[in-house]
Amino acid sequence: MKAVKFVSTAAAVALLAGASLELAAQPAPSGAAPAGAPPAGAPPAGPGRAGFGRAGGRQRSDWPPSGPAPRNADGKPDISGNWEPNAIRLNVDMLSTGVEIPFQPWADKLYKERKANISKDDPEARCLPPGVPRMSTTPYPFKIVQTPGLTLIVYEGGAHIWRQIFTDGRPHSPDPNPSWLGESIGRWEGDTFVVDTTGFNGKSWIDESGLPTTEDLHVIEKFHRVDLGHMDIEHTVDDPKAYTKPWTFTTHPQMLRGELMEYICQENNRDVEHLVGK
Numbered sequence: 001m002k003a004v005k006f007v008s009t010a011a012a013v014a015l016l017a018g019a020s021l022e023l024a025a026q027p028a029p030s031g032a033a034p035a036g037a038p039p040a041g042a043p044p045a046g047p048g049r050a051g052f053g054r055a056g057g058r059q060r061s062d063w064p065p066s067g068p069a070p071r072n073a074d075g076k077p078d079i080s081g082n083w084e085p086n087a088i089r090l091n092v093d094m095l096s097t098g099v100e101i102p103f104q105p106w107a108d109k110l111y112k113e114r115k116a117n118i119s120k121d122d123p124e125a126r127c128l129p130p131g132v133p134r135m136s137t138t139p140y141p142f143k144i145v146q147t148p149g150l151t152l153i154v155y156e157g158g159a160h161i162w163r164q165i166f167t168d169g170r171p172h173s174p175d176p177n178p179s180w181l182g183e184s185i186g187r188w189e190g191d192t193f194v195v196d197t198t199g200f201n202g203k204s205w206i207d208e209s210g211l212p213t214t215e216d217l218h219v220i221e222k223f224h225r226v227d228l229g230h231m232d233i234e235h236t237v238d239d240p241k242a243y244t245k246p247w248t249f250t251t252h253p254q255m256l257r258g259e260l261m262e263y264i265c266q267e268n269n270r271d272v273e274h275l276v277g278k
Contacts, residue, residue, distance in 0.1 A: 064229025064254040072146065077191050077225045079151075082256035084141045090249060091137035094207040099249045107212050107242040114210025120277030122208055127265035129180035130158040131204025132197050132219050133235040133249075140263070141256045151186055151193075156260040165195050172198055178215055180204055193223040206237065214241040229255040 070078040089097050103111065114121065124130045130138045140157025149168035155161055165186040176183045176199030183199040202215040220236040231253045238246040 063257050067228040069225040069227050076188055077193075078146065079193055079223050079225050079231065080144045080146045082141055082143050082258070082260060083231060083253040084256045085137055085139060085251060085253055087137035087251040087253075088139045090251065091134065091139060091207055093209045094211060094249060095209065097249075100247060101211065102244040102247055104242055104244060110212050111210050114205075117277035119208050119210055122205055122210070123203060124158065124205070124208070127159055129161050129204070131180045131200065131206075131213065132163075132182055132184075133221065133237065134158075134204060134206055135161075135163070135181070136221070136233055136235060136251050136253075137207070141260055143260050154260065156263050157265070159265050160263055172196070178202070182217070182219070189222075191224065195219075195221040195223070197221070212242050214239055216241045 072078045085091075090099070095101055119125070124134070124138065129135075135142070135153075135155055135158055138155070138158040140155060142156065143154045145152040145154070149166070151165040151167055153163040153165070155163070161181070163181050163184065165184040167186045170185065172185055173183055178199055178201040180201060180203065182197040184195050184197040186193060186195045188194070197219045198217075200213060200215060200217040202213055202217065204213050205211060206213060217237070217239040219238070222232075222234040224232045224234075226232055232250055233253065234248060234250045236246050236248045237243065
C-alpha cells in the first residue's frame with residue numbers, strides 16, 4: 001500500500017524557491033525529484049525551466065526523448081500526451097524570475113500586501129483551481145487529448161480539474177458564465193496551437209506571491225511542440241484593470257515519463273490551519 005503523504009505544495013515550493021515559510025497547502029506531486037534538483041536532460045535553468053520530475057530522484061540520461069515532433073493526420077503537430085510543467089519558479093514568484101509586470105497602482109498595492117502576509121489567502125492553497133494561466137505553472141503534470149472539435153487538458157493537481165478548448169469554429173459566448181478557467185477557443189496558426197480564453201471570475205492569482213486578476217482577464221496561450229520531448233507555451237496576460245499593458249511569459253514543459261496519478265487536494269490537507277500569515 002502506498003504511504004499517505006502530508007507534504008504540502010508549500011513545502012516543495014519553500015525548498016525550491018528558498019523560502020522559509022509555508023505558502024500553500026497542497027500535497028507535493030508523488031515521485032517528485034529532490035528539491036532544487038532539475039531532471040537530467042532538462043533545459044538550462046532560467047525563467048520557467050525549473051520543475052519536478054516524476055521518476056523519483058534522477059531521471060534517465062535519455063529523457064526527455066529526442067526526435068521530431070509527431071504530426072496528426074491533418075499535418076498539424078500532435079501536442080497530445082503527458083507533460084510536466086517545469087515552471088515552479090514562475091508559479092512561486094513570477095516577478096523574481098525576470099518577468100516584467102506592468103501593474104496598475106491598486107494591483108501593485110494588493111500584490112505587496114499579499115507578499116507581506118505570506119500569501120495566506122492564496123486560493124490554490126485552499127484547493128481552489130489555480131486558474132489560467134497558472135494551470136501551466138502549478139507543479140503537477142497534465143495530459144493533453146486532441147479530438148477533431150475539442151482539445152482537453154486534464155490536470156493531475158490544482159484541484160484535479162479539466163479544461164475544454166473548443167476547436168469546432170464556435171466564437172466566444174456573448175455572456176459566458178464567469179469561471180476559474182474561463183472559456184477557451186482554440187485555432188491553429190501554422191504549427192502553433194493558439195488558445196484564446198476569456199470569461200474569468202477574477203478570483204485567481206497568477207502566481208503564489210499574489211499577482212491579481214479581474215473579470216476582464218484575457219489570456220492568449222501559444223502551444224508549440226519543439227520536438228518529441230519538449231514543448232513551449234507562450235502566455236500573454238491582458239487584464240487592463242490590473243495591468244497597464246499586456247505582458248508575456250513562457251513555460252517549457254517536458255514529456256512526462258509515466259502516467260497521471262489520482263490526486264485529491266482536499267484529502268489529508270493538514271496545512272490550512274497554518275496559513276495565518278502575519
